[in-house]
Amino acid sequence: EVQLVESGGGLVQPGGSLRLSCAASAFTVSTNYMTWVRQAPGKGLEWVSVIYSGGSTYYADSVKGRFTISRDSSKNTLYLEMNSLRVEDTAVYYCARGRIGGGNILDYWGQGTLVTVSS
């Protein structure tokens, strides 16, 4: 059974850094598009970043230059390195798998990890 389990969220001060992890099972992270989506408290869904199977990456303008998506094939894990965090980055962060044959169709999601940016 495909599973995605996020970790690494928590409370951080503005300007701080955090690294989120997303451990995958029953499929290989490096052969799928993998995506991060976030949801601010009480708000809708916002796409953050994607990494292709070939390694190309794309980012939302709101996080470009501050966030970095990456993966470790040996650990079958996706990461999101977040620097220069802002209050408006506060959200639940979900990792999601891109459907095979349709990479930006998100067919499996993790349970989410909460990031709170506050002083």
Next chain:
Amino acid sequence: AIRMTQSPSSLSASIGDRVTITCRASQGLSSYLAWYQQKPGKAPKLLIYAASTLQSGVPSRFSGSGSGTDFTLTINCLQSEDFATYYCQQYYSYPLTFGPGTKVDV
């Protein structure tokens, strides 16, 4: 960026009702549109992709239609487990964008 709108933003319905949610894109998407269901405190769940293709395991009372800029999600014979928020998502171009959501409640 492609802007997605949904209507209504919320609706009240009863068990057995037919519910229709509309999603509109600011530019043409062909059929590069997906629908997700989200329940409180849970991750979104993929319902439909390519505007009208039902994801495996999703009940057949859910259906999608449309192409270009106008799309519809229909739930026939609403069940108790269908009370949730529904989002459309375009995957025609980056940045990927979601609609603001439609909350379906009693």
